[in-house]
Amino acid sequence: MSTKPVEDLSPDEAEAELARLAEAIAAADIAYHQNDAPEITDAEYDAMRRRNDAIEEAFPHLIRPDSPGNAVGAPPVEGFAKVRHQVPMLSLAKAYTEQDVLDFLERGRRFFERDKDLELAFTAEPKIDGLSASLRYENGVFVQGATRGDGSVGEDITANLRTIKDIPHKLKGSGWPRTIEIRGEVYMTYAEFQALKARSAASGGQHYVNPRNTAAGSLRQKDPSITASRNLRFFAYAWGATSEDPAPTQFEAVHKFAEWGFPISPLMARAKTVDELIGHYKKIEEQRSSLGYDIDGVVYKVDQLELQRRWGYVTGEPRWAIAHKFPAEQATTVVRRIDIQVGRTGTLAPIARLEPVTVGGVVVENATLHNEDYIAGIDSNGLPIRGDVPIDIRIGDTVVIQRAGDVIPQIVRVVLEKRTADAVPYEFPHTCPVCGSPATRDLNEKTGKEDSRRRCTGELICPAQAIERLRHFVSRGAMDIEGLGAENMDLFFNAGLVKTAADIFTLRDRRPEVQKALAERREQQARQREVLSGKTRKNVRSVEDRNYEGLDKLFAAIDARREPELDRFIFALGIRHIGETTAAALARTFSTVEELIRVGKETAAAADPKSVFPSIDGIGGTVIEALVDFFGNQRNDDVLDALLAQVRPKPYVVAVSANSVVAGKTVVFTGTLEKMSRSEAKAMAERLGAKVAGSVSAKTDILVAGPGAGSKLKTAEALGVEVISEDEWFARVGQ
CATH class of the missing domain: 1.10.150.20 (5' to 3' exonuclease, C-terminal subdomain)
Structure with missing residues (x-):
């Protein structure tokens, strides 16, 4: 990812970087959400998303059809029936510092500044590191369960969810809505994870990496009896589509879930000031190692549901909530060797094989080295990334590692005073170690810069x-x-x-x-x-x-x-x-x-x-x-x-509908489409003779905007482009 300020990018540079970011973010989404095997840290992922958003805001005419801003998570995996969420399952904005939390509260106060006597309240609860699930209840009976998927469409895993003891087949008590989707996190405890590893090792089975990935894989089993044998757990913390609000506030609603038979986090609390929120964050962080399951931060939400609705959403995220992530834990070890793995897109990914060391209760033996520039100690502009001068990583080096986001460890510092005299710079291969094909770095002819990753x-x-x-x-x-x-x-x-x-x-x-x-x-x-x-x-x-x-x-x-x-x-x-x-x-x-x-x-x-x-x-x-x-x-x-x-x-033939009212017009779709997928919308428009574009410009005739429409909607309004809803689109084209 380039470190050049967005305001200094030329249009060509911005276009090239958006292409690289779209590919990298899509690959990361699939690795994490679909394959349950993340390849980069949470912090790296969040940095790419922020960079992409900043470039799109500065260059709205360059927004791509496959923009990461239009996606949440990854497409559902094959093999399960698909479930379209009536209310999208969105991701959360991230906070890494106390200043980020203060900024979040200040944005809320500015938004509601006309309500002079309003006292904002917030909930704070642990961010469970598991797999999100949505459970639909009709008349108190569990009828369907699904994964988050890409936020709009998930996988139907009802049979597997029924095997989890924490999920009631019928709600307890009374007062629940006629229909409601209870949302929460499926996770695996440390004790169950270690027991499963021991059983698997005894039977010559697979090697399990961590509780989060194991829980996600267990929930996607074709055989529900395998899921049942994993003793998964569930915490409820939110809801989706419902015939009525469970309660007036977030705090009261979640405690209603407990009355109905769901486990909820005992560490959920209310707060009104930044000091109270940060205080509860530190309390949870202190208890983190003794909880018996993975958490990676604390989630803050505006407590009053009416205020949540008023503050609303940006693309893919609610404005009224934020996840305050825990800092990475660090340790010192030695690089024993560097191996090259070839990824799904041909990327040569270097991996440091380390002297085993414990970081945050987990034994770490490998760390990502990202690309050859990272090993050399420079960024895409040739500037040092570790210290004031480029410091490379060599076999035999003593290094400081951290588990950023508690996922893939990475090297943050080389201890130069412990470097041995015979340590030599690492020579990155120029051929694929698997098939022998040339491994090249793409060159942007306009900027003269190479891509940081070498590919087979x-x-x-x-x-x-x-x-x-x-x-x-x-x-x-x-x-x-x-x-x-x-x-x-x-x-x-x-x-x-x-x-x-x-x-x-x-x-x-x-x-x-x-x-x-x-x-x-x-x-x-x-x-x-x-x-x-x-x-x-x-x-x-x-x-x-x-x-x-x-x-x-x-x-x-x-x-x-x-x-x-x-x-x-x-x-x-x-x-x-x-x-x-x-x-x-x-x-x-x-x-x-x-x-x-x-x-x-x-x-x-x-x-x-x-x-x-x-x-x-x-x-x-x-x-x-x-x-x-x-x-x-x-x-x-x-x-x-x-x-x-x-x-x-x-042979490709475009069958255009005769007498179409949108023939020859340029159409852009944005936001969450509720009655058709983005590809279906595109195919329909093209059949009707329209041209579908990925970004809004002065040449755009119609913008079809669904819920969560962001920068494209703003650009269309500024340019005077006609904006219609999805229902209005169907009425316009007579379907």
Whole structure:
């Protein structure tokens, strides 16, 4: 992330940085919310979000269709039914200092300054580090439960939530609304986490990293009995859609939950001043190590519900709440070696292997080194990041580490006085350690600066990237192959049945091998359940005796995708920087996959690629460079040829509705759409002959604004652009 002040950025620099931030934040969201395996610290993530917001505010015309400001969390994982939240599950703004908390209170006082006699009150409660869940009750009966997902749509995990003893199947007492969604956090205690690790180690099972990730993974099990064996817990602290307010204040409402049978935090308190809030924060921090479960801060909320509604929301966050995070804990250790891991987008991620050390009650053996500039001790502008001069990290160095956000440890300081005489600077590899393809750093020709991360260019042939790319290939927005979710893709990849996308379409020819792999997985799962439950199965059938009728359905789903839409096919290839919007633009321009490949190869072979590639609205140098990397790699061509021997993408044809009232108009969608997804809205508008843009400008004709609309709405109002609601949009187009 650049350290250059936003006000000093040129439009080209701002556009390039927004592209990098969108990719990095999306990857972090998926790692944390979907894969339950965070790759960066909370503090780094929050810094990227703040930087992105600042650039978008300064350059509103550059806001991207995939702006992080339009997303909360990550899309729901495959394999679970989807649940659309009637009231979005939003994230919280963060505070890291007492001044941040004071600023939060001052913003509230300024907002309500006309209410002269108003005395603001707040609640303060621990921020539980688990997985958010929403529980819907109708007439007091639990009928559905879901994860947060991307904030708008989550995963239906009702069966798994029913196994948690803290969640009542029927509400106790009386006075509860006819319908209400109770929201809270599912978590795992330290004691249960250690017990699970011991049981897993005894049975040769998987290695569990921390309670938060383990709780999240346990809640997403396909077999509810596995979830039940994990003894998960639940704290209630909020609510979503409801037929009536539970109480007039946040504090009273949460205590109503306790009357109805839910556990609530015993450390929740009311406060009126910043001193009272900070005092309670310090009290909770002192008790943190003795609670028996993970917390990573304290949440403050305006207590009066009517004032919450008046103060309202910004994009993705309520104005009336903030999370005060705990500072990172530190320790000193030694760097034993540096390993390079290849991430899902080909990023070469350096990891420091450390002499084991305890930080905050957790044994730490690894720390992220981010990128080669971080190892060299400089930022993207060549300025030192550790001290007054660049201080690099070397094998054998004594270092100070911290668990920022209590997730991935990072090195904050090198103890130079303990550096040995034979320590030499680390040489970052320029080839992929997994597949041997060149590993390059993108160069922004306009700014002359390189990206801080080096990436493997063997996109379709690198094993380290292969499984994530295969998951993307079959995902809903891409080829959308039902039955090939993450679990089955992992199985087939590890069994050697699917190594490239083309292999998916030959699975039917290898039915016995596929059936055997599925049978062996079920057998392994059954053995693990035996160990965890202490119960032994009877009448066990052999692997060969098992019959998997669902295979015919899977093979049929695969065959149904042999003639995909061209834009879906392009998006499915997983070319860096090419999302659904860009894929559609390429499909509209080239019409056939053969023409795209021809132009792609000509562009890759040209001395000046930009002079060869046609001018396409919304596609700049970053995408062209990505296409050059992709089509310039012969091994990618070989894999693509094998895939095209199995599938025949349809030519792209835009079917425009006749006599549409929005034909030829430029439309922008913003905020939370409640009746359709963003991709559905875009597809509808294009069918009606409209052009869908990602940002508002003087050329915009209509802005369709849902709840939580932010900077785009302000820009539209300033430019005099027509603003309508989602319902008005449907009325306008007659649907």
